[in-house]
Amino acid sequence: MKLNRREFLTLTGKTTAGAVIFAACGLPERELIVQSPVDLPEDLVRGEDAWYATSMGDFTNGDGVLVRVMEGRAKKIEGNPDHPVNRGKSTARYDSVLQLLYHPDRISDPMRRFSKGGNLVDISWRQAEAQFQDALVNANGSLTVVTNPLRGHLGSVASKFAAKFNGRHMSFDPIEQGVLHGAVKSVLGQDQLPTFDIANASTVLSFGADWLGTWGSPAQFGVKYGEFRSQGNRGYLIHADPRMSLTAAAADLWLAPKPGTEGDLALGIASVIVKEGLASVANIAAFNAALPGGLSGYSVAEVAGKTEIPAARIEKAARHFAGNTPAVAFGGGSAGAHTNGSFNLGAIYSLNLLVGAVGARGGVTANPGSAFEDISASATGASFESWEAELAQWRAGNVETVIIRGVDIVYGMPNSVAVREALDNVPNVITFGAVLDDTMAFADLVLPELTFLETWGTDIPEPGPGYQVVGIQQPVVGPTVTQDETGLISNARGFGDMLLAMAGGSFGSSMERIVMDAVSELHDTGRGSVSASSSALFMNGVLQRGGWWDTGEKGAQGTAGRISTTTKSAGYSDTNALGTGEDFHLVPFVSNSLFDGRLAATPWAQQTPDPISSASWSTWAEINSQQAKELGIRQGDVLLIRSTSGEIEALAYPHPGIRPGVIGVPIGQGHAEGGRWAEGRGSNVLSILVDKKDSETGALAWAATRVRVQRAGRRVKVPKYEGEVEARAAEPGVPILVVGPGETAEQAEKANHHEYQGSLFKDD
Amino acid sequence: MTTASLKGPNWGMVVDVDKCIGCMACVIACQAENNVPLNTQDRVERGRAISWIRVERYWEGDFPDSKARFIPIMCQHCANAPCEPVCPVFATYHNSEGLNIQVYNRCVGTRYCANGCPYIVRFFNYWEPVWPESLRNHLNPDVTVRSRGIMEKCTFCVHRIRRESRKARSEGRVLLDGEVQTACSTACPTSALNFGNFNDPNSKVSKMKDDQRHYTLLDQFATEPNVIYLAKVDTDRKVGAGEAASHG
Amino acid sequence: MQQRRPLDQVYTNRKLLNGQLDTPRWWLPTVSILGVLVLIGIGVIAIMVNKGLGVTGLSRPVFWGLFITTFVFWVGISHAGIMISAILRLTQAEWRRPVTRAAELLTVFSLLTALVFPLIHAGRPWRIAYWITPYDLGRGIYPNIRSPLIWDPVAIGTYLTGSTLFLYVALLPDLGNLRDRTTGWRNSLYTVLALGWRGNPRQWKLQTVGGILLSALMLPIFVSVHSIVSWDFAVVPAVEGWHSTIFAPYFVIGAIHSGVSAVVTMMALMRWLWKWDDFIRPEHFDALARLLIVVATAWLGFTFLELIFAVYGQDAPEIALREMQMFQWPWNMLFIIFLLCAYLIPVPMWLFKRVRTNIALMFWTSILVNIGMWLERFLIIVPGLSRRTPFVYVWDSYRPSAVEWTILIWSFCWVTFLMLLFSKFFPLVPLFEQKESQVFTDDVMIGRARVPAIIREAD
Ligand SMILES: Nc1nc2c(c(=O)[nH]1)N[C@H]1C(S)=C(S)[C@@H](COP(=O)(O)OP(=O)(O)OC[C@H]3O[C@@H](n4cnc5c(=O)[nH]c(N)nc54)[C@H](O)[C@@H]3O)O[C@H]1N2
Ligand code: SF4
Ligand code: SF4
Ligand code: SF4
Numbered sequence A: 001m002k003l004n005r006r007e008f009l010t011l012t013g014k015t016t017a018g019a020v021i022f023a024a025c026g027l028p029e030r031e032l033i034v035q036s037p038v039d040l041p042e043d044l045v046r047g048e049d050a051w052y053a054t055s056m057g058d059f060t061n062g063d064g065v066l067v068r069v070m071e072g073r074a075k076k077i078e079g080n081p082d083h084p085v086n087r088g089k090s091t092a093r094y095d096s097v098l099q100l101l102y103h104p105d106r107i108s109d110p111m112r113r114f115s116k117g118g119n120l121v122d123i124s125w126r127q128a129e130a131q132f133q134d135a136l137v138n139a140n141g142s143l144t145v146v147t148n149p150l151r152g153h154l155g156s157v158a159s160k161f162a163a164k165f166n167g168r169h170m171s172f173d174p175i176e177q178g179v180l181h182g183a184v185k186s187v188l189g190q191d192q193l194p195t196f197d198i199a200n201a202s203t204v205l206s207f208g209a210d211w212l213g214t215w216g217s218p219a220q221f222g223v224k225y226g227e228f229r230s231q232g233n234r235g236y237l238i239h240a241d242p243r244m245s246l247t248a249a250a251a252d253l254w255l256a257p258k259p260g261t262e263g264d265l266a267l268g269i270a271s272v273i274v275k276e277g278l279a280s281v282a283n284i285a286a287f288n289a290a291l292p293g294g295l296s297g298y299s300v301a302e303v304a305g306k307t308e309i310p311a312a313r314i315e316k317a318a319r320h321f322a323g324n325t326p327a328v329a330f331g332g333g334s335a336g337a338h339t340n341g342s343f344n345l346g347a348i349y350s351l352n353l354l355v356g357a358v359g360a361r362g363g364v365t366a367n368p369g370s371a372f373e374d375i376s377a378s379a380t381g382a383s384f385e386s387w388e389a390e391l392a393q394w395r396a397g398n399v400e401t402v403i404i405r406g407v408d409i410v411y412g413m414p415n416s417v418a419v420r421e422a423l424d425n426v427p428n429v430i431t432f433g434a435v436l437d438d439t440m441a442f443a444d445l446v447l448p449e450l451t452f453l454e455t456w457g458t459d460i461p462e463p464g465p466g467y468q469v470v471g472i473q474q475p476v477v478g479p480t481v482t483q484d485e486t487g488l489i490s491n492a493r494g495f496g497d498m499l500l501a502m503a504g505g506s507f508g509s510s511m512e513r514i515v516m517d518a519v520s521e522l523h524d525t526g527r528g529s530v531s532a533s534s535s536a537l538f539m540n541g542v543l544q545r546g547g548w549w550d551t552g553e554k555g556a557q558g559t560a561g562r563i564s565t566t567t568k569s570a571g572y573s574d575t576n577a578l579g580t581g582e583d584f585h586l587v588p589f590v591s592n593s594l595f596d597g598r599l600a601a602t603p604w605a606q607q608t609p610d611p612i613s614s615a616s617w618s619t620w621a622e623i624n625s626q627q628a629k630e631l632g633i634r635q636g637d638v639l640l641i642r643s644t645s646g647e648i649e650a651l652a653y654p655h656p657g658i659r660p661g662v663i664g665v666p667i668g669q670g671h672a673e674g675g676r677w678a679e680g681r682g683s684n685v686l687s688i689l690v691d692k693k694d695s696e697t698g699a700l701a702w703a704a705t706r707v708r709v710q711r712a713g714r715r716v717k718v719p720k721y722e723g724e725v726e727a728r729a730a731e732p733g734v735p736i737l738v739v740g741p742g743e744t745a746e747q748a749e750k751a752n753h754h755e756y757q758g759s760l761f762k763d764d
Numbered sequence B: 001m002t003t004a005s006l007k008g009p010n011w012g013m014v015v016d017v018d019k020c021i022g023c024m025a026c027v028i029a030c031q032a033e034n035n036v037p038l039n040t041q042d043r044v045e046r047g048r049a050i051s052w053i054r055v056e057r058y059w060e061g062d063f064p065d066s067k068a069r070f071i072p073i074m075c076q077h078c079a080n081a082p083c084e085p086v087c088p089v090f091a092t093y094h095n096s097e098g099l100n101i102q103v104y105n106r107c108v109g110t111r112y113c114a115n116g117c118p119y120i121v122r123f124f125n126y127w128e129p130v131w132p133e134s135l136r137n138h139l140n141p142d143v144t145v146r147s148r149g150i151m152e153k154c155t156f157c158v159h160r161i162r163r164e165s166r167k168a169r170s171e172g173r174v175l176l177d178g179e180v181q182t183a184c185s186t187a188c189p190t191s192a193l194n195f196g197n198f199n200d201p202n203s204k205v206s207k208m209k210d211d212q213r214h215y216t217l218l219d220q221f222a223t224e225p226n227v228i229y230l231a232k233v234d235t236d237r238k239v240g241a242g243e244a245a246s247h248g
Numbered sequence C: 001m002q003q004r005r006p007l008d009q010v011y012t013n014r015k016l017l018n019g020q021l022d023t024p025r026w027w028l029p030t031v032s033i034l035g036v037l038v039l040i041g042i043g044v045i046a047i048m049v050n051k052g053l054g055v056t057g058l059s060r061p062v063f064w065g066l067f068i069t070t071f072v073f074w075v076g077i078s079h080a081g082i083m084i085s086a087i088l089r090l091t092q093a094e095w096r097r098p099v100t101r102a103a104e105l106l107t108v109f110s111l112l113t114a115l116v117f118p119l120i121h122a123g124r125p126w127r128i129a130y131w132i133t134p135y136d137l138g139r140g141i142y143p144n145i146r147s148p149l150i151w152d153p154v155a156i157g158t159y160l161t162g163s164t165l166f167l168y169v170a171l172l173p174d175l176g177n178l179r180d181r182t183t184g185w186r187n188s189l190y191t192v193l194a195l196g197w198r199g200n201p202r203q204w205k206l207q208t209v210g211g212i213l214l215s216a217l218m219l220p221i222f223v224s225v226h227s228i229v230s231w232d233f234a235v236v237p238a239v240e241g242w243h244s245t246i247f248a249p250y251f252v253i254g255a256i257h258s259g260v261s262a263v264v265t266m267m268a269l270m271r272w273l274w275k276w277d278d279f280i281r282p283e284h285f286d287a288l289a290r291l292l293i294v295v296a297t298a299w300l301g302f303t304f305l306e307l308i309f310a311v312y313g314q315d316a317p318e319i320a321l322r323e324m325q326m327f328q329w330p331w332n333m334l335f336i337i338f339l340l341c342a343y344l345i346p347v348p349m350w351l352f353k354r355v356r357t358n359i360a361l362m363f364w365t366s367i368l369v370n371i372g373m374w375l376e377r378f379l380i381i382v383p384g385l386s387r388r389t390p391f392v393y394v395w396d397s398y399r400p401s402a403v404e405w406t407i408l409i410w411s412f413c414w415v416t417f418l419m420l421l422f423s424k425f426f427p428l429v430p431l432f433e434q435k436e437s438q439v440f441t442d443d444v445m446i447g448r449a450r451v452p453a454i455i456r457e458a459d
């Protein structure tokens, strides 16, 4: 059945009364009347706000959002309360996308470079299409489509497109998830990332992954964390990370292992549990089965030596983990970004076997495959190793045409692979994007792309909530007008639609059509959160709720496998050749607001204070405050951070929440392009990573770089929100009151002299 | 809670510090909702950044026992607000719903109230707020853009209160608990921020505020805040252990 | 008492009216340069009002800075007028005579200057209708009488009105004098201004009684003005170092200290510029310095009381603030300069008569006092704001911007400019008072020296 938008609107009016029956979760009582499909320009003049549900495509792991639209303009992005992933909640990154939508430096028209190194000049879409066509024809099989890891139907469109022209579709993710997927597969036997039932766990033991800030599905995990802390028996969080991330700060027990020894730490914890008999015999057997070579060499004393964490802390963690079940262990992020990443993560995930967490309430549950046969429920970037091979082909001139979308490979890849050089040897580099990025500066054809707020798509969240979910992405604002005084420019087109058009419609006519067909497919299953008598009504219901989910369709537990032990000890890069300075272990971390740099163009993301340092608009380097004191490094000192692949500058921010010998630098700044707010700001820590790889998956070991650090001799003000002095509890009465378990605020106030008076002279 | 005790609602917030993870979702949600001017690098460096809600981070202890503690701070909507009596022009006053109101067009910009506010949650517009023309498209039409020279601060998203109240009134019913949510409380993933009516004994916030961990900031000034905090729990802290918390 | 030569009326007239009757050579260039500086200052103020207070160094949490400091400073200076004229007149201190006029002028001009600061420091000075006058009652909008910021303009306005009247009443006989000695437009001007002054006994009586009554009426204002200014700070409990019950007397005595010192500075300048060695004499400096020793010491007492209160009350945050103020960079540097300038250097020097009668030394020490007293206000206002107990997270410092410094300098140029302009048209030393004192004095022979004996001062 074919429906146009006008008909949808009419339908909405008629159907909200009850023709659409919301099954499964039921429609929560709330005030927002979430509109069904976008309908313009009628809602332009109503003077009332409309909320449209959509899926946050490229900027989250599949969070469902509501976008407030007024007079045809998007005003606010909030979590969709119905959506099973983030349940109405947000991250600090949501609203920034509005600023990409309305970015003053949004690319207005297609641009072409007539010779490598020449300038980009505006061309018409007709010319752009012609050149695109030429590039496809010339490619004759030597074509690569490069995207971010795409979930849902857009991914399949990209793959089909590449296949049609006998090319490859390669995904790139600067923070690769390959090691994580590998470990989950090998230990838990699951293809998709599992879901962690944090809300019902008594103990959570996590490694490396900043799951409350940036890792996985932070909004989802944040909601669960709130519930975790609300339990009658307040959950206990143990987090291991050499640097204090959001998650480490939230933890009741923070362990700061030597980078690369996370796997050892996990096995050390296991050995305490086994030795003290804290786990059941069956669980220990299951655990041993997954562990080639057993626990010899992982006694707590040995592990304390390797990880440089006192044995008592390891024992404390182990006793908590095994003693207060349900417990769940997971990890990722820097813990997997080592040459022994697969071993580390394998060891970490295997801890779940020891406490019987697999498939259990409060443990780790599998996610099902996707609701669509031809769409995978999982998307990861290709490994660094494959990228090295691919780029070698580019450099050798074996690839004629490269189409790049949603990822800034020039920015995201380390210097060692020389992406720029590779791009220079590709005759046709075609890029899509909303704001110019560092890669587009090497493109021959730059095509303005619509954002996810303006296009159709589907989304399969990963990690999902433990059952099947399909998020629907719809254009919430119509194509905006050009040339008016608001400076709005959007002569852009959707990536998917453009590929479909260039492929001559052979595997779909438009993304809208594809989404409609997909929704019909869901309707045909006859199950899920929306049931309706006709497919039009079904479509309406799905759009109104922001997607479709079936709580009954759970993931199947895989069979536990064995952890990888290819390389048990981490290897680090060498600093011998680096001249003067102090040796540090570089731990890059994903910025809470800029993410991996994809939001750097927006002022909101730039201005958001980093939770730990409160810094903004800059690249800073976190080092341990005691060590800084010894080295004479003060806040704001410009540091030169040098690895064998290059050097960057960062402003010192010493604090007590990082291991001595480790230097933490946020990812996300240091763009050459990116519009007025990103250009030439800060440094790109990704560029100085060395080409160390995980021995199992070939993923970039982005936490295995060692650097030499030196003061540049300058000191500047760190653009931070914290005042001039380090915010410590300098005197009684600081606003944070801390109570012990079961203690009342009153008792704590008394004990702490929380009130002002009298602590200086009266005895403490 | 003097003025708000008549009949209408007494709006307030319960902040569970124990759940705050410092994620800054509330901070950006408030910026977007309330048309807060862009905090450029210069403004941040010079201490002029405007952030109606801020998440303060305090360090405690030294490595490896160091702890970072977060606490979100916004206008406490004090029933006995020290910012109010000092304003020469009544640009800031208390309304009957427990809100500390800021009347932008009255304000002459003496910044006296900002000195008076012990919580330092008032923000002065040192410059005219500017957005590149295209970014003005995301401005919230429900909220005034404040001009240079005046004070601004958290309003408890009064426009949302008004919108929902109006809707309830037009539908001839009372507001339900939870119907009005501020931008920050909506965003907060962990539900550290909870907004509601303290005059309704059955509201979520009324129940939460009786938690044994409840305290208010700066009791010594007797400001009677409408923001109630629930203390951070630290399992390492022995009950009555004196030192642990505020002496770092 | 040292010797001095007898002054006849002709000499007195010629000497004291030399500003009006013939212009000293330095006058025009000085006034022109000052005029240019004043214009530059006004330009900077205009830019600030136009662009916004972003051009200052203010921030959060230091919302008040140089402008309010300078406001308090000039209000303080204005206390000299009443101190010298009213109190000394009521107590019939003879040595006041040559300096009353200049002191009153300083009051009027410094008040005019002081008023500028709260206005330009406001974010929207053009909205003063709500705040100062006229109140915007037409729309049913009332000012908030609980706010000291309402009482500041009321007190200062009253003080300004009173001082202007006072100045004018005392000027009447001299205006008559000038009228009689000028021709042309000046004559017309003085005729109007002299209000028919003929110097008959009834007029003299009215003038004298008026002066004394005004003096008496001004006394409560004298106390109230700086008290009210002090309440701008004292009523704010949230700022450590502001919330103090002793602020009113503390501010008033501090105001006298700085005001009288400013008068000393001015007297020295007048003596040099107009060569009034015969009228402004070392014994005047001597007397003022003696007064200053007492005032300064009382003021120092208050300063230490402040510290003692903190310690005695065991108020940890306040002690912490004082600790910062006195021992932490850069506050400690300012604190030391402040203490040295406002007390430790000048007051011990003044204990020596040789210093008290040395015009140059008096000039420089009185300047030191006012540097110190400006710093005192700065140290009261800024550190407490910068260190907002107990939100350590927002502690931030304050560095005044070039705009603020320019406007501060402007205020000095402006006051000097006004004084010099005034001196061109009106006598800076009241002739009639001077002559009155000459009538009251007689010379006695002690040995072979003729020594002035001041009749009135004997009783
Ligand atoms: N009977 C009667 N007639 C009257 C009056 C009266 O009181 N009674 N008043 C008179 C007066 S004072 C006036 S001013 C006129 C007003 O008469 P009009 O100027 O006709 O004003 P509106 O009726 O508001 O219609 C304006 C149209 O512009 C559209 N519009 C809104 N925003 C935009 C935009 O951004 N761009 C564009 N292109 N269109 C937009 C609206 O949808 C609407 O259709 O009526 C006059 N006629
Ligand atoms: S928190 Fe500050 S601004 Fe808000 S009502 Fe209280 S005193 Fe006023
Ligand atoms: S800044 Fe505005 S609100 Fe604050 S005291 Fe001054 S006039 Fe009142
Ligand atoms: S209540 Fe509204 S105005 Fe206040 S901090 Fe939250 S979002 Fe901002």
Ligand code: SF4
Pocket: B019, B020, B021, B022, B023, B024, B025, B026, B027, B055, B070, B072, B187, B188, B189, B190, B191, B192, B193
């Ligand atoms: S959104 Fe919630 S958890 Fe995040 S910083 Fe704000 S209050 Fe804390």
